Amino acid sequence: MKNLFKILGTGALLLACSSPNNEQEVAKIEQGPEPRIISASKQYTEFIYALGATDNLVGVDLSSTYPKAAQSLPNIGYHMHLGLEGIMSLKPSLLLHKGGHFSIGPKQVVDQLENLNLPMHSFENKAKDITSTKKLLREMGTYFGKQVEADSLCQKLDQDLLMVKDKLGVQSDTVKVVVIHFGQAMNIYLAVGAESVAGKMVEMAGGKICIEKKGMERITSPELIAEANPDVILLTDFGYDRLGSKEKVMELPGIAETNAAKSGKIYRIEGYDIIYFGPRTGENVLKLHEILHRND
Template identity: 45%
Template sequence: MKKILIIIPILLLFYNCGRFKNEDKKEENEERIVCISKQYSEIIYALNAEENIVAVDVSSTFPPKIKELPTIGYHRALSAEAILAMKPTLILEDNNIGPEHVITQLKELQIPMKQFGHYENTIAGTDSLITEMGRYFNAETKAAQLVETLNSDMEKVLNNINSFPEKPKVLVIHFGQASNIYLVMTQSSTAGKMIEWAGGTMAVEGERGMMQLSPEVIAKSDPDVILLTDFGYDRLESKEQIVSLPGVATTRAFKNGRVYRVEEHDMVYLGPRTGKNILKLQQLIYKNEGVQ
């Protein structure tokens, strides 16, 4: 696992390298917030509270306009220099940043750093996080609207499940392939929760949220549906190139034309759009049958 974990930030940096050239258009801001959390970033934009966000990490990719901001790098491979260059008055982070010596440097420089509450990775926990962030950014009314919409969407999700006769096996492949090894999300991941809520079952089990699997194991899992995250899917020159992915072409999913593209940021954390994202998953998994 260690080798792949080293490769991931490099791939992300390469894929998002154009963002390092983004101009700081908020140089005059007295309050300058650097947000190093893709979940926080999306919620802040959903709250319409992004005015003082001057930079984010490269994994913050939603909403699309967030890519116009300067980036300070990958959240697990930060440099103090890149962060300090943005002259932050506050750093927002979710306890998933590194390396450790950079965190130590930032603390020694006494740059204010803030984490919001550590809630369960559930819809209720997401409601609580949105509510807390709404209070912090003086956007309580908007936060309440986001929570109401999220819960309304989840009600639709649960109502749809009652009309589904079976639970298809779903395989979620992150980044496509790397040296004939796939990074696959398991039932222990956020994606696993979302597939379960959508009414499906994950084709791969594991204690970790993501595992390396060989083409042989992919073929043996024989899922009904395969979801390829955007990075891997978009590396293919055309949709027809899916057949070139080792182990994929022999699966029921491929033979039945059930291989789909999904956005990585929709599958790895819970946020205001989670209900809508699960409704989209139901449409893919069940071919729109009975989906509101």
């Protein structure tokens, strides 16, 4: 990454800027010391680590919890509640964010960053499925001069998913699944819908989300889970760890009446494994397949 700016060139930096008036600032940054990059996207952070492009990564947002090494970097706060002082204290030369609504905020901080001529960049490809995930990997690989690494990650992703298909070839049953994610507030939990990333990954693993939700929505009626009657319940790490045991999970409204509770098929999963597509998606689908088809 020492040659990052030679690889990117001034043109790439200009692309990152929001205003043509930033040209002088870009030139000054390019002529300065090593680039200093902040990632305000958990997805970008994982991609950067997977590509081995971390040499100039100096800060991440609060959601960037994977890999564990990212947690040792200075934290700029939650990506939608950024603080100007925390960002500028790291003396960044580039801020990466996903782009679009709910990418970074609040607006006044974003405006201040633009007024300070801090280059900001989001990549063109959005990882909404496996095909676009590989496109983003290759786009970021080109950006950081890690094309070989990106190709290797894409090949591994394909290989892992082929392994899942082979496993599913000898199984005809579809497992009914509910994925529960706790919010930060006490006693508020969310059901993950079939159209979410987690829902698509569950389907790849031979399961089916059995609560009709589009994304991630609060469960307003405990009867929804009881009526859905899943074979397996997956609880993300924050909620599972807070409750402390499978027995405590079964005390949640609506859980005890399900087939999953009666057979003890309630499992803890890492939230960052299922919340976005990335280079580990194939590995994570393999993990899901193993969980869904266990015979405890």
